[in-house]
Amino acid sequence: MSENKVVFNKPNDTDDDSDDDTVCLGESFFMNDNYELTTFTFGSHVLELLCLQSASTDFDLTGQLVWPGARLLNEYISNNVEILQGCSAVELGSGIGITGILCGRFCREVVLTDHNDEVLKILKKNIALHESSDNPKSCAALSAEKLEWGNSDHLNQILEKHPEGFDLVLGADICFQQNSVPPLFDSVKELLSRRGKERCKFILAYVSRSKMMDVMVTKEAIQHGLQIHEVDGTRSVIANLEGVIYEITLQ
Numbered sequence: 047m048s049e050n051k052v053v054f055n056k057p058n059d060t061d062d063d064s065d066d067d068t069v070c071l072g073e074s075f076f077m078n079d080n081y082e083l084t085t086f087t088f089g090s091h092v093l094e095l096l097c098l099q100s101a102s103t104d105f106d107l108t109g110q111l112v113w114p115g116a117r118l119l120n121e122y123i124s125n126n127v128e129i130l131q132g133c134s135a136v137e138l139g140s141g142i143g144i145t146g147i148l149c150g151r152f153c154r155e156v157v158l159t160d161h162n163d164e165v166l167k168i169l170k171k172n173i174a175l176h177e178s179s180d181n182p183k184s185c186a187a188l189s190a191e192k193l194e195w196g197n198s199d200h201l202n203q204i205l206e207k208h209p210e211g212f213d214l215v216l217g218a219d220i221c222f223q224q225n226s227v228p229p230l231f232d233s234v235k236e237l238l239s240r241r242g243k244e245r246c247k248f249i250l251a252y253v254s255r256s257k258m259m260d261v262m263v264t265k266e267a268i269q270h271g272l273q274i275h276e277v278d279g280t281r282s283v284i285a286n287l288e289g290v291i292y293e294i295t296l297q
């Protein structure tokens with residue numbers, strides 16, 4: 047009985063030519079970048095953005111599509127635009143950019159960030175698409191930057207360009223992997239500390255998928271010296287999951 051072998055990224059110079067049953071799979075095998083132009087409506091605001099309709103095989107490519115947390119945060123923003131008016135904002139884990147780009151309609155400046163290079167490509171495309179679409183409502187300067195949570199070099203590079211820090215830190219559906227929550231709050235704390243308690247807050251759209259994560263988010267915020275409170279009236283069901291908007295500030 048013959049046995050098929052699967053090899054990822056088989057090197058070109060392999061001398062293992064005898065192995066005819068080896069199937070070689072490059073990285074592109076796991077990558078779907080057939081993005082579709084999709085229309086999203088939040089209140090009176092319509093956005094047309096490129097995204098996937100379902101996830102790629104690679105777990106790290108979560109940012110290629112729009113998550114329920116982004117829908118929750120964008121609804122909240124479109125109903126409370128005064129929170130953003132004239133502000134500078136940085137978004138963490140922007141994915142395709144649906145939240146940061148909507149914020150660009152009200153803020154004066156938005157920096158959209160992600161750690162995944164493939165996601166950054168589509169994020170930059172969507173920013174360019176939005177800027178080229180003849181849209182008089184888009185007034186903010188939008189930019190995309192690489193930011194891995196907890197990576198001080200990445201964060202310092204952003205803060206060098208924005209030494210005054212930001213009025214708002216935003217995050218939609220970014221608490222879903224336990225090991226990334228502590229570094230996420232490290233970066234949040236650094237960003238909030240740049241401005242101080244009254245002058246910067248983190249608005250997090252949290253979608254509950256496990257009790258353990260529900261507890262962890264609150265615990266990590268407190269352990270980082272932050273206070274976290276649920277915004278009244280925001281707890282709702284979205285895509286069959288419970289979501290809520292948290293406001294997080296320095297204590």
Ligand SMILES: C[S@@+](CC[C@H](N)C(=O)[O-])C[C@H]1O[C@@H](n2cnc3c(N)ncnc32)[C@H](O)[C@@H]1O
Pocket residue numbers: 106107108109110111112113114115116117138139140141142144159160161162165193194195217218219220222226
């Ligand atoms: C579940 S997706 C949410 C995307 C978008 N905010 C939304 O709601 O549609 C999580 C995003 O966070 C990014 N991400 C995950 N872990 C990260 C990390 N350690 N540092 C920075 N970004 C991360 C992913 O690349 C992805 O874009």
